Amino acid sequence: MLRTAERGEELADVRSVDTPGSAVSTSMEPEPIAGISTVLRGLRQINRWLTSVDCSELHADLIESVVVGLGHIDAATTTAKARAIVAADENGLAERDGATSDVAWIADKLRLTGATAARESRFAHDLLSQPDLLSQLEAGRVSREHATGVVAALAQQQRDHDHAEHARRQQLEEERRAREAAAERAAAKAQDAAEAEALRRAARDRERQLAEQAAREEAARDAAADQAIADRAAELTDLAAGGHSPDDVRRTGRERRAEDAEALARTEREQFSRRSVRHWIDRVTGMGTLHASLPVEAYEQVLAALRAATHFDSPTTPASECRTTEQRQADAFIDVVGASLRAGDLGTTQGVKPHLTLHASIETVTGEEDRAATTTYGHKLSPETLRRIACDAGLTRAILNATGQVLDVGRETRQWSVAQYRAAALAFGGCAFPVSDQEACGRPMGWTDMHHVTYWRRGGHTDLANGIPLCRRHHTITHRPDHDLTYDHATLTVSLTRHGRGRPTTRHVTFATPRQPERQPARVGNEHPPGAATIDRRHADGSRRAGSDRRAAVRERLPI
Numbered sequence: 001m002l003r004t005a006e007r008g009e010e011l012a013d014v015r016s017v018d019t020p021g022s023a024v025s026t027s028m029e030p031e032p033i034a035g036i037s038t039v040l041r042g043l044r045q046i047n048r049w050l051t052s053v054d055c056s057e058l059h060a061d062l063i064e065s066v067v068v069g070l071g072h073i074d075a076a077t078t079t080a081k082a083r084a085i086v087a088a089d090e091n092g093l094a095e096r097d098g099a100t101s102d103v104a105w106i107a108d109k110l111r112l113t114g115a116t117a118a119r120e121s122r123f124a125h126d127l128l129s130q131p132d133l134l135s136q137l138e139a140g141r142v143s144r145e146h147a148t149g150v151v152a153a154l155a156q157q158q159r160d161h162d163h164a165e166h167a168r169r170q171q172l173e174e175e176r177r178a179r180e181a182a183a184e185r186a187a188a189k190a191q192d193a194a195e196a197e198a199l200r201r202a203a204r205d206r207e208r209q210l211a212e213q214a215a216r217e218e219a220a221r222d223a224a225a226d227q228a229i230a231d232r233a234a235e236l237t238d239l240a241a242g243g244h245s246p247d248d249v250r251r252t253g254r255e256r257r258a259e260d261a262e263a264l265a266r267t268e269r270e271q272f273s274r275r276s277v278r279h280w281i282d283r284v285t286g287m288g289t290l291h292a293s294l295p296v297e298a299y300e301q302v303l304a305a306l307r308a309a310t311h312f313d314s315p316t317t318p319a320s321e322c323r324t325t326e327q328r329q330a331d332a333f334i335d336v337v338g339a340s341l342r343a344g345d346l347g348t349t350q351g352v353k354p355h356l357t358l359h360a361s362i363e364t365v366t367g368e369e370d371r372a373a374t375t376t377y378g379h380k381l382s383p384e385t386l387r388r389i390a391c392d393a394g395l396t397r398a399i400l401n402a403t404g405q406v407l408d409v410g411r412e413t414r415q416w417s418v419a420q421y422r423a424a425a426l427a428f429g430g431c432a433f434p435v436s437d438q439e440a441c442g443r444p445m446g447w448t449d450m451h452h453v454t455y456w457r458r459g460g461h462t463d464l465a466n467g468i469p470l471c472r473r474h475h476t477i478t479h480r481p482d483h484d485l486t487y488d489h490a491t492l493t494v495s496l497t498r499h500g501r502g503r504p505t506t507r508h509v510t511f512a513t514p515r516q517p518e519r520q521p522a523r524v525g526n527e528h529p530p531g532a533a534t535i536d537r538r539h540a541d542g543s544r545r546a547g548s549d550r551r552a553a554v555r556e557r558l559p560i
Helices: 031-052 059-092 102-110 114-128 129-136 144-186 193-241 244-259 261-273 297-310 325-343 362-366 385-393 416-430 473-477 550-557
Strands: 002-004 013-014 276-281 288-293 373-375 397-402 407-414 434-436 448-452 465-473 481-487 493-498 505-512
Touching: 031 059, 059 102, 059 114, 059 129, 059 144, 102 114, 114 129, 114 193, 129 144, 129 193, 144 193, 144 244, 144 261, 193 244, 261 297, 276 481, 297 325, 325 385, 325 473, 362 385, 373 385, 385 448, 385 473, 416 448, 416 465, 434 493, 434 505, 448 473, 465 473
Parallel strands: none
Antiparallel strands: 002 013, 276 288, 397 407, 448 465, 481 493, 493 505
8 A cells, every 4th residue: 555645745654555366556655665575576576586496496596687687686775775865864754853963764664773764874975976986886886785885984984084184274373373472472572562573474474375285285185185085986996896805895995005105194193092891791691791881902912812822622522512613712711811910910999809709608519409600790609600619719708697697707718729729730731631541632721710629618628639620621521410520649640430321431541650649638537548538627626527418527627
C-alpha cells in the first residue's frame, strides 16, 4: 500500500509494495517510487526463486551471475541512497519533521543508531563530492567497501591539509602579534609624535603586504591540496575498478599518507592524545572486558610482549586441550601481567604491592562448603577458582564478630618462599605439566605458579616434596575434576591421569635422575606424608595432638 500526503502527490511513507497474487499499477506513482517498486518486486522474485529451488542442482555460472548481479544492485542502491540523503539534507526535511538534526532524521527513517546514521551522512556527502568514484560505484565497477575506503582516505587527506593550514595560521598570527608588539615598542621610543606615526604607518603597510602574500601562498597551497586529493582519488578509484580488494585500497591510502612526514607526526600526536584503556564486566557473559586504544608505538610494544609470551601447543596435545589463537593470546596477556606483578617493580597501593585479593570463609578454603569468593572490586569467583589461586598465595586470617565487624587480622602464611621457587626452577626449569609422555609444557618459571600436588586444604604441605610449577593455563586444567596429577619427589616424576569417557590416559614426565630429596625447612606436621588425612601440630610442652577435623587443623595453621 502506498500512502501519500494530502498536499499534492508528495510521498510520506511506503508501507509495502505488493503481495503475492496481486498486481500494483505504477502508472500514477512518482517516477522514483515506481523505480523502487520495480526493484523490490525483482528482489522478491529472486528470493522466492532461491528458496524454492535446490541450490545443489543449479549451474555454478548461474549462481555466480546472481551473486555478481546482486553486488551491482547493492552498489547502485548505495549511490541512490547517498543522493537521497544529501537531497533530504538540502531540502530541510529534518527541520520540517521536527528532528533535532539531519543525523537524527536519518536514524529515525532508516532505523539506525546515531553513530551509524552519522557515518551514513558523512559517507553520502563525501561520496557526492567525488563524481568519478560515484559513477564507478553506480555502474557496479567498484563495491561499497571500495568506495568507503577511498572516501575515508580522501577525507583523511583533507583533514591533514586543514590541520596543517590551521597550525600555519596560528604560527602566522603569533608572528604578527610579535611584530605588532615590536612596532609599538619602537613607536614608544620615537623622538616625537610624527616619527611614531610614521613607524606605525610603515608597520601597517608591511603587515598588509605580508597578509596579501600569505593569502596568495594559502590559495596556492589549497589549489595544490585540491589537486593532490584529485590525484589520490583517481589513483585509488583506478585501483578499486581494476580489481584490487578493498583492503588493498585502504593499504595504499595509508602508504601514501605515510609519505607525508608532517601529517604522520601530527597523527602520532593525535593518537597519543586519544590513548585510552577501558575495562568493564560484560553483563551477558560475566567476563572481564578490556578495550585499549593505543598509539602505534605502544601497540607494537604490546604485540612484542604478547609474541614473547605466546606458547604454542605441542603437536601431541589432545584436541580437547588445544587452544585457538585468541585463547593463546589471552593466556599470554595474563602471563605478561603476572610476570610484571611478580617482578615487584610496580608501585604500592596503601603500602601493599599490587596483587589479587580474595575474601572467603575458611570453610570454603578447606572445601567444607561452597560459597563464592569476593574480589577487592566486588566480583564473584567460584570456590574451585579460589582453591586453585590458593595453591600459590598467602592467607591471612581475619576474626569477625556476629555482626561482621573485624576483631583481629593475623599475619600472612603458607606462601611459597623465594628459596623454594629457586629450587623448583633448578629441578623443573618451567611448567611441569605433562603435555605428552616425557614432554612437559616448559613455559618459563616467570609464567608459573607453584601448585600444591596434595591440596593444602587436604593436609598438603608447602614444601618441595609437594610442589611443582604450573603455568596459568595448566594450573587451571589441573584443578578440573577429571584430571589427577601426582608427583614423586624421589624420582622427580610428574604424572597426569585424565579421566575421559573412555579408558583413563596417563602421561609421565621425569625431570632428572633419581636423587635423595633435599633437606626441607622445618614444617608443621612434617612426620606425615603429603597425602595424609590428618594434620599434627606439636605444642610447647612436647605433646602431640592429631585430629581429622580439617577445619580445626587449618585454623591452627593460620597464626593470629
